[in-house]
Amino acid sequence: MTLRAIQSEAATDPAGAAALGVERVTHHYGKRKALDDVSFSVGRGSFTVLLGLNGAGKSTLFSLITRLYATRSGSIRIFGFDVNRTPGEALRRLGVVFQARTLDLDLSISQNLSYHAALHGIGARESKDLIREALSQADMTDRADEKARSLSGGQMRRVEIARALLHRPRMLLLDEPTVGLDVKARAAIVAHVRRLVVREGVGVLWATHLIDEIDPGDNVVVLHRGRVLDQGNVREVAARAGAQEMGAAFARLTGEGAAEDPA
Numbered sequence: 001m002t003l004r005a006i007q008s009e010a011a012t013d014p015a016g017a018a019a020l021g022v023e024r025v026t027h028h029y030g031k032r033k034a035l036d037d038v039s040f041s042v043g044r045g046s047f048t049v050l051l052g053l054n055g056a057g058k059s060t061l062f063s064l065i066t067r068l069y070a071t072r073s074g075s076i077r078i079f080g081f082d083v084n085r086t087p088g089e090a091l092r093r094l095g096v097v098f099q100a101r102t103l104d105l106d107l108s109i110s111q112n113l114s115y116h117a118a119l120h121g122i123g124a125r126e127s128k129d130l131i132r133e134a135l136s137q138a139d140m141t142d143r144a145d146e147k148a149r150s151l152s153g154g155q156m157r158r159v160e161i162a163r164a165l166l167h168r169p170r171m172l173l174l175d176e177p178t179v180g181l182d183v184k185a186r187a188a189i190v191a192h193v194r195r196l197v198v199r200e201g202v203g204v205l206w207a208t209h210l211i212d213e214i215d216p217g218d219n220v221v222v223l224h225r226g227r228v229l230d231q232g233n234v235r236e237v238a239a240r241a242g243a244q245e246m247g248a249a250f251a252r253l254t255g256e257g258a259a260e261d262p263a
């Protein structure tokens with residue numbers, strides 16, 4: 001794909017479609033129902049938190065969105081493109097940062113990025129420009145030739161985010177991206193992704209079980225034991241639960257407390 005094709009993509013998106021639309025999705029592992037009639041959407045350029053404890057179904061949902069598993073019941077659309085029926089159109093508009101670290105530690109940072117560009121069919125010249133831009137956005141320009149293993153956990157995550165955005169998707173999924181980071185690195189990653197939302201207009205779905213990663217202005221989807229208990233603007237969700245803030249609202253909705261901070 002050429003740089004121009006990537007840039008003109010917004011013009012071909014079905015008008016008005018959400019960055020991500022999940023509609024009536026149910027998923028079973030054998031007899032166990034991991035997702036039960038899940039519906040929500042992520043608006044273009046919005047930061048939406050998928051809030052749920054371990055086992056809520058967050059990873060299952062990500063596996064369906066990324067087509068690791070086939071969606072058998074319900075539909076998932078990225079900018080209006082159904083991931084099952086038009087997977088190419090849907091998935092090239094999507095960037096993903098997985099919970100587990102996925103950089104090749106023996107490759108340099110720029111080699112890790114080049115590899116991703118090649119997988120997306122981006123030619124050498126465009127790839128060079130995109131990598132330069134991505135490194136600058138991640139504040140990593142001076143580290144480009146260093147091996148990935150020399151980076152701190154927070155820096156690795158920044159490179160993974162840059163890599164996920166290399167093919168210029170307008171929708172970014174992050175599955176518990178701050179796992180294993182200290183408090184400072186955690187805050188830096190959240191702030192970095194929030195900046196991307198504001199500056200680049202990327203729609204973000206941020207899966208977490210940590211209440212303190214949520215801002216009052218965010219949208220939130222509360223997922224518990226495979227079901228969406230409530231969703232919408234954080235202030236509205238809290239008010240509906242009769243709570244002052246999201247931590248108390250989550251506890252009321254689920255009957256369980258969410259974690260504040262792992263440190």
Ligand SMILES: Nc1ncnc2c1ncn2[C@@H]1O[C@H](COP(=O)(O)OP(=O)(O)OP(=O)(O)O)[C@@H](O)[C@H]1O
Nearest residue numbers: 029032033034052053054055056057058059060061
């Ligand atoms: N491959 C699998 N086979 C059977 N059951 C599974 C499988 N993967 C997940 N589950 C079950 O499905 C439910 C949802 O799990 P899932 O991993 O999606 O939750 P999660 O919110 O991502 O939690 P975590 O953060 O711990 O990964 C859980 O009850 C889990 O035990």
